[in-house]
Amino acid sequence: MPKATDYFLRNRWPWLSASILLTGLLFVSTTLGWYWYTEQRAAAARQLSLDLLWLEQSIAESLQGNKNILANWANDLPASAASKPASTAKALEEFSSRIAGMMKENPALLSIDYLDKDGARLAGFPAYTERPERLPPLSDPLIGNAIRHSRDLDLSVYSQVIEQYAPLWVLVVPVKNEDERTGMATYDLDQLLSQKVPWWFVQRYDLSLLDRDNKQLSPRDGSQDGGNSDTYTDIYKLAFGPMNSGLSLRASPHHRGQSKTLLAWLAVAVGWDYW
Structure with a gap:
């Protein structure tokens, strides 16, 4: 019986070692990926706020x-x-x-x-x-x-x-x-935004104009709303016009969720390997 047990462990150990190593690597990859993802999100949010502030100032100067x-x-x-x-x-x-x-x-x-x-x-x-x-x-x-x-x-x-x-x-x-x-x-105001928003801003972000009740004034088709973002932090709002105008510009980035999907697959891989 001991011989059978020893034989089983000798043949099982390489696979067990490989599984533990792979699990560890996936766990480290997922952890590093999450830190990278959160840093990218923070950097994107900072860039969005700066771009929207630049746009508001550009329109205001005009x-x-x-x-x-x-x-x-x-x-x-x-x-x-x-x-x-x-x-x-x-x-x-x-x-x-x-x-x-x-x-x-x-x-x-x-x-x-x-x-x-x-x-x-x-x-x-x-x-x-x-x-x-x-x-x-x-x-x-x-x-x-x-x-x-x-x-x-x-x-x-x-x-x-x-x-x-x-x-x-x-x-x-x-x-x-x-x-x-x-x-x-x-x-x-539709024409004003179309005229003043540069091409690179349109490529990066969805932009809309809201009134004081958060009703979307522009674009008029109402196709852009806050519900299609990953979280609230994907949306940035900035007061627009003179004080008490009640208007605000809202921007959210295009192509959200790709990095988050990658992290989800890594997490699934870790769980699958563990079980």
């Missing part, structure tokens, strides 16, 4: 530049009470020509208007007899609130988002003259 230009052009217009009709008409025509060129360079700008104190349009682009349906009516309460707020503060003010065929954002610029005139620019 909007600020447009706002400064509009304010300068509008303030160059003469007040009707202090100007001759001919010179006023010429100034308005020149203003319309300038903003037409500006809008060609900024597809997200749907219209630029110059309004009197009662909200009537004095000049602007595009030229029209009846206001196009794609533009919010000048009587829209959100535009009225923005105009009143701008006059009270004597500052440029953005309206709350106006939802039509696309999320629209109206910038109101007070004009410093005795007639209380107003400059107004209407942005298509």
